[in-house]
Amino acid sequence: xxxxxxxxxxxxxxxxxxxxxxxxxxxxxxxxxxxxxxxxxxxxxxxxxxxxxxxxxxxxxxxxxxxxxxxxxxxxxxxxxxxxxxxxxxxxxxxxxxxxxxxxxxxxxxxxxxxxxxxxxxxxxxxxxxxxxxxxxxxxxxxxxxxxxxxxxxxxxxxxxxxxxxxxxxxxxxxxxxxxxxxxxxxxxxxxxxxxxxxxxxxxxxxxxxxxxxxxxxxxxxxxxxxxxxxxxxxxxxxxxxxxx
Amino acid sequence: xxxxxxxxxxxxxxxxxxxxxxxxxxxxxxxxxxxxxxxxxxxxxxxxxxxxxxxxxxxxxxxxxxxxxxxxxxxxxxxxxxxxxxxxxxxxxxxxxxxxxxxxxxxxxxxxxxxxxxxxxxxxxxxxxxxxxxxxxxxxxxxxxxxxxxxxxxxxxxxxxxxxxxxxxxxxxxxxxxxxxxxxxxxxxxxxxxxxxxxxxxxxxxxxxxxxxxxxxxxxxxxxxxxxxxxxxxxxxxxxxxxxx
DNA sequence: TATGTCCATATGTCATGACAAACGCTTGAC
DNA sequence: GTCAAGCGTTTGTCATGACATATGGACATA
Numbered sequence: 001x002x003x004x005x006x007x008x009x010x011x012x013x014x015x016x017x018x019x020x021x022x023x024x025x026x027x028x029x030x031x032x033x034x035x036x037x038x039x040x041x042x043x044x045x046x047x048x049x050x051x052x053x054x055x056x057x058x059x060x061x062x063x064x065x066x067x068x069x070x071x072x073x074x075x076x077x078x079x080x081x082x083x084x085x086x087x088x089x090x091x092x093x094x095x096x097x098x099x100x101x102x103x104x105x106x107x108x109x110x111x112x113x114x115x116x117x118x119x120x121x122x123x124x125x126x127x128x129x130x131x132x133x134x135x136x137x138x139x140x141x142x143x144x145x146x147x148x149x150x151x152x153x154x155x156x157x158x159x160x161x162x163x164x165x166x167x168x169x170x171x172x173x174x175x176x177x178x179x180x181x182x183x184x185x186x187x188x189x190x191x192x193x194x195x196x197x198x199x200x201x202x203x204x205x206x207x208x209x210x211x212x213x214x215x216x217x218x219x220x221x222x223x224x225x226x227x228x229x230x231x232x233x234x235x236x237x238x239x240x241x242x243x244x245x
Numbered sequence: 246x247x248x249x250x251x252x253x254x255x256x257x258x259x260x261x262x263x264x265x266x267x268x269x270x271x272x273x274x275x276x277x278x279x280x281x282x283x284x285x286x287x288x289x290x291x292x293x294x295x296x297x298x299x300x301x302x303x304x305x306x307x308x309x310x311x312x313x314x315x316x317x318x319x320x321x322x323x324x325x326x327x328x329x330x331x332x333x334x335x336x337x338x339x340x341x342x343x344x345x346x347x348x349x350x351x352x353x354x355x356x357x358x359x360x361x362x363x364x365x366x367x368x369x370x371x372x373x374x375x376x377x378x379x380x381x382x383x384x385x386x387x388x389x390x391x392x393x394x395x396x397x398x399x400x401x402x403x404x405x406x407x408x409x410x411x412x413x414x415x416x417x418x419x420x421x422x423x424x425x426x427x428x429x430x431x432x433x434x435x436x437x438x439x440x441x442x443x444x445x446x447x448x449x450x451x452x453x454x455x456x457x458x459x460x461x462x463x464x465x466x467x468x469x470x471x472x473x474x475x476x477x478x479x480x481x482x483x484x485x486x487x488x489x490x
Numbered sequence: 491t492a493t494g495t496c497c498a499t500a501t502g503t504c505a506t507g508a509c510a511a512a513c514g515c516t517t518g519a520c
Numbered sequence: 521g522t523c524a525a526g527c528g529t530t531t532g533t534c535a536t537g538a539c540a541t542a543t544g545g546a547c548a549t550a
Binding site for chain 1: 280281299312315317323324325326370427428429430431432433434435436437451452453454455462464466467468476478479481482483484485486487488
Binding site for chain 1: 502503504505506507511512513514
């Protein structure tokens, strides 16, 4: 596959397998390695880079998990055909849009402390009536309303009053506050717009909306965020890549 | 964490790491290991089971990828809080429903060879106008129409005429035919029902529908299936678990 | 009391070596 | 000519050993 000469920095804190994976990914995205093309076998690659085979395997595994490479025993490893789309990750809509080069604008409709209803309490592992942050926002792209977002957070996780949420996304701020989200559970569905939603999103009552509910957990398994979102389906859709292992 | 005594069968063709992962998963689902509880460290576990640490790590990694366990360096590995839902996998709706204990019924509306339109040709990596299988079905659960499914397949992949598609699912048949699907790309959205869809699904025209488009690739990177599906949102939703790695 | 340092602990990374199993091609037998 | 057996290639699995690094508590210090 000769491809570009990969460089390794053994003094870097970035793990070697990750350095290799990054450079492979770039080569694939740039087309330096063509779709369908087979890459060298693991043993040869490892030797050429001065790595052990387990490390080389780990690097390849990263891209296999991303759906960019496919392994076949006895045959080799090759680049997957078709355009590579980024899979659904533990990011927010704000991150998604920023990555796509768009500039989202966010309008905070309401923020404050409320009593958790049954749904919110269950999802956040609290008792009903407990004090939680409630955050309601409207997101625009190109002056068009794209999503109506209602999030709930335990009060001991973060102080929402101290944040300017119209500038940065909620997730970006949580990360900056040292909150590490490790697992999230999502439910994607659809329903007709309520009167309020229709008004906010510039649609008619009953117009189809794409909905998403998400509960995010930190690395201690504690629920840190629960959100109910509604999207205009003509402006947004969820894309994901599934990999069978 | 003492937990149940895991058993290993070294003569089995099932990999050791997988045997361990399976038994761990069962213990977690059954509650033998409580949510939030820390499991023993990798070295001790490996020693107790007579395994090497890499193998033990590989077993744990399987469950970390599923979002059931969380690792913390310097601390340990613990069971995630909250109910575990199965993540979106490379399965079909038929599989999903069967796994949930329901008995889906399928009605084949039309099956035959057609010329690929632009969309189909692009997704299946064919030229426009090429001969492809077209399969249109309606899926019921408890006598209620749940989904309208329109799938396209390259003619050289399988012979749909030879199959009874009302009994087994399309994916089950593809697997039985030796077709291995490794990667799939999905796009989930929403829109209003067309007149035809409304009639088939027992809804009104313009009623919100949940839509999914999927292109599946085999292990050679060849597109083997493209489908456009529409679901009744009151009966179906997509659930997925995201894991940050 | 508050803060910084040290240390035990557990996971993260990496190397080396070995055998197993699947795939695809070639070769040989009938 | 067709089919089966054999073989090389490549990934899959597993063992052993070592050092790095983040975490959280104990302890010493200001």
